[in-house]
Amino acid sequence: MSATDHHDASAPSSVYQPYTNCKTHIVDLRWLGLPETATDEQYRAIYQQHVSRPEGAQLQAAIESIKYGLAPPVAFPSETVYGLGHSAASTPGVTSIFATKGRPSDNPLIVHASSIAHLERLINGPISHRYEALVKKYWPGPLTILLPVPERLIFSTKVHPGQDTIAFRVPSSKYARFFIAATDLPIAGPSANSSGKPSPTTAQHVFDDLNGKINFILDGGPCDVGVESTVVDGLHDPPLILRPGGVSLAELRALGGHWSQTSIGYKPHVTRSNTSIPNGTDANTPDSNNDTHALDLNGAPRAPGMKYRHYAPNAKLVLFSQNAVLAGRVRERFEDVRRHDQNINIGIITRRWPRFADLAPAIPDALSGNRSSRNSQATNAPSGDVAIAELPTQSRKHSIFLHEVNLGPDVGRLAHELFFILRKFDDLRCDYIFAEMVEPEIEKADETVVDAVIDRIEKASAERIDE
Structure with a gap:
C-alpha cells in the first residue's frame, strides 16, 4: 500500500513507505x-x-x-x-x-x-x-x-x-x-x-x-467513548472548536468567562444530496450558523479532522433524512439498487425505523450473530448483534441479504458504536449501508455527542437523501 491510499491526488504525502512483514x-x-x-x-x-x-x-x-x-x-x-x-x-x-x-x-x-x-x-x-x-x-x-x-x-x-x-x-x-x-x-x-x-x-x-x-x-478492551476528542483553540478570540468530540459547544460555553463565546471553527461536513462522493475528497461546505467562525483550509489544517474525509467504510453509506423516510425514499433507493444488482448485501442501522426499514415484509428466518469469517485475534467485541433477513429472488444464483443492527434512539449509543458497526458491516461484506441522518431537532438530547456524531457519520457517508 502506498502512503497516499485513501486520499485525493492533492493530498500531501510522505516519501516514506510503511513497514511490512512485521509480526504483529x-x-x-x-x-x-x-x-x-x-x-x-x-x-x-x-x-x-x-x-x-x-x-x-x-x-x-x-x-x-x-x-x-x-x-x-x-x-x-x-x-x-x-x-x-x-x-x-x-x-x-x-x-x-x-x-x-x-x-x-x-x-x-x-x-x-x-x-x-x-x-x-x-x-x-x-x-x-x-x-x-x-x-x-x-x-x-x-x-x-x-x-x-x-x-x-x-x-x-x-x-x-x-x-x-x-x-x-x-x-x-x-x-x-x-x-x-x-x-x-x-x-x-x-x-x-x-x-x-x-x-x-x-x-x-x-x-x-x-x-x-x-x-x-x-x-485495553473496547473504548468507552467511541469518538475522538474535541479539539479546542482557546488562544483564538473567541475560542474555537476545531473538531467536535466528547465535550460539546454547550458544555464549553457553560464554563463562563471567555468560554461563553466559544464558536465553531470548522466547516460542518455535509454530503451533497443524492450524489456520491469518492473517498479522499474534501466535501466540506460552509455553514450559515452565526456560531461558525470556520477557518480557511486552503493551507495546512490547524488540527486533525479538519481537511480530509475520514471514517469511510468500504460499503457505500447512504443517509436518509426523516422527510426522506416519510416520503418512501428508503424503499425507492433499495429498489434502485436491486435493479442494478441481484446479489446484494445491505447493512441497516436502525434507531427509529421499523425492522429492516420495512424492506423485508416477512422475516421468518431472521438470524442473530455476526457471519464474519475473520479469525479473531483479540477478545474485546462490543455489543451490536446483527439480525439477518434473506429476501426472495427470481433465481437461486442470486441473493439479497439485509443485515440489521438495532441501536434504539439513544444518540449516545450511536456515538459509542458507530465505528464498530461500520467495521462490522464491512466484515459482512455489505455493499451498502442505509442509516438515518442525525438531525439535532429530532434528537431531543443535549449536545454532548450530537455534534460529534453528525460530524463522523456525515464524513463517513457517500450519499445523502434529504427528501
Whole structure:
C-alpha cells in the first residue's frame, strides 16, 4: 500500500513507505490490574514490577521500541479510540506514524501526555491561564487543546506541519496514561487505522487494518467513548472548536468567562444530496450558523479532522433524512439498487425505523450473530448483534441479504458504536449501508455527542437523501 491510499491526488504525502512483514503481537494490558488513578511515578513502578516477570517481555519490547526510537509505532488504547503512538520528539518515529497510516503529511498530530505535570514539564512551564477552567474540569479526558510551540524545541516539526501551535491531550484511560508514563515521552498518536477508514475502537480493529505494519498492539478492551476528542483553540478570540468530540459547544460555553463565546471553527461536513462522493475528497461546505467562525483550509489544517474525509467504510453509506423516510425514499433507493444488482448485501442501522426499514415484509428466518469469517485475534467485541433477513429472488444464483443492527434512539449509543458497526458491516461484506441522518431537532438530547456524531457519520457517508 502506498502512503497516499485513501486520499485525493492533492493530498500531501510522505516519501516514506510503511513497514511490512512485521509480526504483529497483541499485548493484553488488562492482566496488569492497573488502578484508575495513579501518578506517573506509580505507573512507572507498576511497569518495572511487571516487566521483571517472563510474561512482561512483550510489554517491555513495546515500550522500549518507543523509548529508544525504534520504528514502527505502537498501537495503544484510550477512552476515545485506539491510537498509533510514537515519540513526538523523534522525527523518524513521527514519520513512521504517517507512513503506517498513509496519512497526508500536512495533517497535524495530537501529542499525548500522561498528566498535567508531565505536559508542563514538556512545555517547560505552566499551561496558558486561558485554559485553566477547561483543563480543571475536563482533564484527564476527551479534550485536546492548542498551545504555542514551546521555545524549547523538543518536538518534531512533523507533529505540527506549517503551524505555530501544537495540539495536546491528557487522556483519561488508565491504559493510555500507563503507556505514556512508562515511556516517559510525549506520544504523538492519531487513530490506529489506515487513513480515511473508520476509527478503531477495539484491538481487533487495529489488527484488521495494520497487521504486518506494526509490531505491537496494546489491548485495553473496547473504548468507552467511541469518538475522538474535541479539539479546542482557546488562544483564538473567541475560542474555537476545531473538531467536535466528547465535550460539546454547550458544555464549553457553560464554563463562563471567555468560554461563553466559544464558536465553531470548522466547516460542518455535509454530503451533497443524492450524489456520491469518492473517498479522499474534501466535501466540506460552509455553514450559515452565526456560531461558525470556520477557518480557511486552503493551507495546512490547524488540527486533525479538519481537511480530509475520514471514517469511510468500504460499503457505500447512504443517509436518509426523516422527510426522506416519510416520503418512501428508503424503499425507492433499495429498489434502485436491486435493479442494478441481484446479489446484494445491505447493512441497516436502525434507531427509529421499523425492522429492516420495512424492506423485508416477512422475516421468518431472521438470524442473530455476526457471519464474519475473520479469525479473531483479540477478545474485546462490543455489543451490536446483527439480525439477518434473506429476501426472495427470481433465481437461486442470486441473493439479497439485509443485515440489521438495532441501536434504539439513544444518540449516545450511536456515538459509542458507530465505528464498530461500520467495521462490522464491512466484515459482512455489505455493499451498502442505509442509516438515518442525525438531525439535532429530532434528537431531543443535549449536545454532548450530537455534534460529534453528525460530524463522523456525515464524513463517513457517500450519499445523502434529504427528501
